Amino acid sequence: MSSGELVGSYIVPVHPxxxxxxxxxxxWGRLRNAYDEAAQRIKDSGADLIIIYSTTWTSIIGxxxxxxxxxxxxxxxxxxxxxxxxxxxxxxxxxxxxxxxDANEKRGLKSRTVAYHGFPIDVGSVVxxxxxxxxxxxxxxxxxxxxxxxxxxxxxxxxxxxxVVKKTGRKAIAVTxxxxxxxxxxxxxxxxxxxxxxxxxxxxxxxxxxFLSEGRLEDVGQLSRTIHRQIRVNxxxxxxxxxxxxxxxxNRNNLTGEVLAYEALHGAGGAVVHLDPQASGAGDKEYDEDxxxxxxxxxxVLDSIEETSSQKVDQQIQDSTVGPKLWExxxxxxxxxxxxxxxxxxxYPHARRVGDLLxxxxxxxxxxxxxxxxxxxxxxxxxxxxEYDIKAQTRAVVENIARILEEAGSSMDKVVDxxxxxxxxxxxxxxxxxxxxxxLGHYGPTRTTLAIKALPxxxxxxxxxxxxx
Amino acid sequence: MLGATMSKGEIVAGCLAPHPPHLVYAxxxxxxxxxxxxxxxxxxxxxxxxxxxLSGVDYDAIVLLSPHWQxxxxxxxxxxxxxxxxxxxxxxxxxxxxxxxxxxxxELSQQIHDHAAEVGLSVKMMKNPDFRVDYxxxxxxxxxxxxxxxxxxxxxxxxxxxxYSVEVMQEMMIELGKATREAIIASGKKVVVxxxxxxxxxxxxxxxxxxxxxxxxxxxxxxxxxxxMRMIEYxxxxxxxxxxxxxxxxxxxxxxxxxGGGLSWLLSTLDIPNYPGILHGYGTIIGTGNAIVEWPERxxxxx
Ligand SMILES: [Fe+2]
Numbered sequence: 001m002s003s004g005e006l007v008g009s010y011i012v013p014v015h016p017x018x019x020x021x022x023x024x025x026x027x028w029g030r031l032r033n034a035y036d037e038a039a040q041r042i043k044d045s046g047a048d049l050i051i052i053y054s055t056t057w058t059s060i061i062g063x064x065x066x067x068x069x070x071x072x073x074x075x076x077x078x079x080x081x082x083x084x085x086x087x088x089x090x091x092x093x094x095x096x097x098x099x100x101x102d103a104n105e106k107r108g109l110k111s112r113t114v115a116y117h118g119f120p121i122d123v124g125s126v127v128x129x130x131x132x133x134x135x136x137x138x139x140x141x142x143x144x145x146x147x148x149x150x151x152x153x154x155x156x157x158x159x160x161x162x163x164v165v166k167k168t169g170r171k172a173i174a175v176t177x178x179x180x181x182x183x184x185x186x187x188x189x190x191x192x193x194x195x196x197x198x199x200x201x202x203x204x205x206x207x208x209x210x211f212l213s214e215g216r217l218e219d220v221g222q223l224s225r226t227i228h229r230q231i232r233v234n235x236x237x238x239x240x241x242x243x244x245x246x247x248x249x250x251n252r253n254n255l256t257g258e259v260l261a262y263e264a265l266h267g268a269g270g271a272v273v274h275l276d277p278q279a280s281g282a283g284d285k286e287y288d289e290d291x292x293x294x295x296x297x298x299x300x301v302l303d304s305i306e307e308t309s310s311q312k313v314d315q316q317i318q319d320s321t322v323g324p325k326l327w328e329x330x331x332x333x334x335x336x337x338x339x340x341x342x343x344x345x346x347x348y349p350h351a352r353r354v355g356d357l358l359x360x361x362x363x364x365x366x367x368x369x370x371x372x373x374x375x376x377x378x379x380x381x382x383x384x385x386x387e388y389d390i391k392a393q394t395r396a397v398v399e400n401i402a403r404i405l406e407e408a409g410s411s412m413d414k415v416v417d418x419x420x421x422x423x424x425x426x427x428x429x430x431x432x433x434x435x436x437x438x439x440l441g442h443y444g445p446t447r448t449t450l451a452i453k454a455l456p457x458x459x460x461x462x463x464x465x466x467x468x469x
Numbered sequence: 470m471l472g473a474t475m476s477k478g479e480i481v482a483g484c485l486a487p488h489p490p491h492l493v494y495a496x497x498x499x500x501x502x503x504x505x506x507x508x509x510x511x512x513x514x515x516x517x518x519x520x521x522x523l524s525g526v527d528y529d530a531i532v533l534l535s536p537h538w539q540x541x542x543x544x545x546x547x548x549x550x551x552x553x554x555x556x557x558x559x560x561x562x563x564x565x566x567x568x569x570x571x572x573x574x575x576e577l578s579q580q581i582h583d584h585a586a587e588v589g590l591s592v593k594m595m596k597n598p599d600f601r602v603d604y605x606x607x608x609x610x611x612x613x614x615x616x617x618x619x620x621x622x623x624x625x626x627x628x629x630x631x632x633y634s635v636e637v638m639q640e641m642m643i644e645l646g647k648a649t650r651e652a653i654i655a656s657g658k659k660v661v662v663x664x665x666x667x668x669x670x671x672x673x674x675x676x677x678x679x680x681x682x683x684x685x686x687x688x689x690x691x692x693x694x695x696x697x698m699r700m701i702e703y704x705x706x707x708x709x710x711x712x713x714x715x716x717x718x719x720x721x722x723x724x725x726x727x728x729g730g731g732l733s734w735l736l737s738t739l740d741i742p743n744y745p746g747i748l749h750g751y752g753t754i755i756g757t758g759n760a761i762v763e764w765p766e767r768x769x770x771x772x
Contacts, residue, residue, distance in 0.1 A: 085599040118555040
């Protein structure tokens with residue numbers, strides 16, 4: 001039996017304009033042409049399976065996979081219903097769907113197949129399959145995007161899928177149906193006036209496409225969280241499709257990429273990108289994330305920034321490093337706690353609101369969830385001193401402060417007063433002071449700096465902050 | 470033509486009427502394909518009490534806002550006289566495959582639409598006959614009025630919260646609520662307004678083998694319970710303004726389904742009621758908190 005493989009990957013836009021109104025705007029027309037070109041390339045590749053990961057089909061209980069051999073209905077978009085209806089009738093590989101479902105379960109994922117008459121196939125999948133597989137000659141499968149899934153879970157989903165591709169000897173195409181920036185105009189516009197919603201969105205989109213055109217898929221995967229924060233409307237908790245697609249491509253960074261089109265769709269960024277598995281000779285992979293084979297974590301709803309299960313990591317940290325036990329931040333009526341800030345080392349909240357003032361508990365440089373100390377700890381588990389970088393630690397403190405302030409609806413410019421604690425004034429004051437000047441110093445809060453004997457974790461700096469809301 | 474010769478319209482009641490499809494599933498109505506052994510009785514009895522409370526009350530139409538018709542380009546209104554189709558819940562297709570046929574009060578829809586447009590909101594009528602009405606609308610529509618013998622006005626959930634913040638969402642929904650109220654009064658019709666949403670909205674990420682196994686049903690965390698009870702306390706003591714004031718915190722911390730704007734809109738259509746709401750029921754569904762609450766506006770008319 002020949003071993004299966006991925007013969008190509010595509011990133012395609014989700015909005016119905018490319019199907020229903022390509023003639024109304026030149027950009028929509030170019031996206032449509034790119035879609036048609038992609039369809040031709042898929043045909044020429046000899047592919048016998050199209051696998052779609054759709055961001056417009058969200059699920060809550062694990063991942064869902066369409067397993068109805070011939071789903072048929074008429075799709076009307078929730079927003080763009082005036083463009084018309086899209087009747088569909090697809091050729092779904094139900095056997096592959098069931099095998100993938102089993103493979104997911106073997107790898108610890110929650111998963112189920114869906115084969116109900118009238119199940120509403122989402123707009124992204126309908127548009128992608130209509131255009132990439134117009135004569136239904138290639139069987140397809142469609143998988144949902146779980147709202148709670150983190151990177152580990154999404155990577156394992158891809159690995160389970162590739163298990164089945166290999167086992168069944170398929171020549172598969174992987175497709176992510178997604179927007180780049182997904183900020184749309186919130187008012188109707190004339191087709192001729194369509195453009196990317198903001199310059200910032202456009203710049204980020206172009207940066208992503210530059211990476212992809214160099215075949216650097218894994219780099220985009222690693223930027224997913226940043227991309228999500230920068231140019232994504234928070235419909236879901238993270239920007240996941242690049243995690244899945246990178247997982248499908250063994251987290252490679254040296255594919256051969258080509259951007260076939262990039263245009264605006266009612267303000268959102270739509271692109272058709274082809275990634276060929278042929279090595280481009282460009283930057284090789286620098287995969288520095290957990291390479292998870294089997295998913296064991298609890299799904300964490302507030303996982304958008306750090307994706308490893310915080311409980312699990314806390315446990316590992318407590319098993320392996322120095323420092324006191326970590327606590328869940330105390331919840332009271334006025335408390336403000338952030339999953340994006342490090343866990344407390346005692347029974348206290350991250351911050352507390354009093355009137356329009358916000359009092360923060362002492363903030364150190366520990367990283368939320370992983371608990372790592374940027375710049376390194378000041379001593380090892382036996383208490384022997386280690387070399388550390390005070391500037392990196394100070395910068396991390398300021399970043400943690402910013403996260404807590406943001407959670408409370410405040411911001412750095414509203415900081416009123418700061419008390420800083422250094423464990424080694426002689427060694428560290430200059431470096432600390434330099435980072436201060438670049439960051440909080442800009443906003444002009446009052447400041448007091450004290451030298452103290454020790455802090456509860458192996459860190460060199462902590463700050464106590466009062467801010468306005 | 471409105472005004473002088475016509476009697477003033479009124480809102481006879483406003484209700485928080487959540488839409489987890491599990492409630493319809495558990496009831497086994499003929500329209501729904503899956504078959505259940507029961508379950509979620511507390512909430513279904515709550516809906517019974519709500520229907521009972523309104524059984525002698527005369528009204529012309531139901532105005533409903535569901536968070537599962539999500540629109541990013543303004544607020545939309547169903548704009549054809551009837552919609553008939555099969556509604557399959559994309560998240561729980563195993564529980565909800567409902568054959569619906571519902572009537573729209575297009576005239577009232579258009580009036581609310583036009584009024585909202587006049588005050589500067591971005592609005593659109595939905596006139597595509599193939600459009601599938603979302604399962605939230607169908608579930609609330611069914612649980613509130615299983616006979617489907619009143620025409621509906623169905624309003625989409627504008628996702629401004631996703632674009633901006635809960636505060637901006639709330640400002641817009643309060644505006645929409647005022648426009649809705651004024652249009653109803655001008656229409657001369659008697660209307661019930663329904664906000665179709667849960668309270669705390671953290672789901673379990675697993676489902677038991679038998680979905681209606683009530684031994685598995687509970688709130689996902691103590692914090693979620695405390696938030697739900699706090700909101701219910703405000704409902705029951707007529708502290709609507711406090712609900713609006715705390716909405717940003719509630720919505721963020723309880724991941725509440727009020728993020729769709731339904732609750733803010735509802736309270737605004739009722740002119741921020743300071744009389745107690747009637748709690749008809751509370752229960753959890755796959756861990757989310759759900760309350761059925763009625764504000765009997767008909768008993769609190771302005772003098
Ligand atoms: Fe819902």
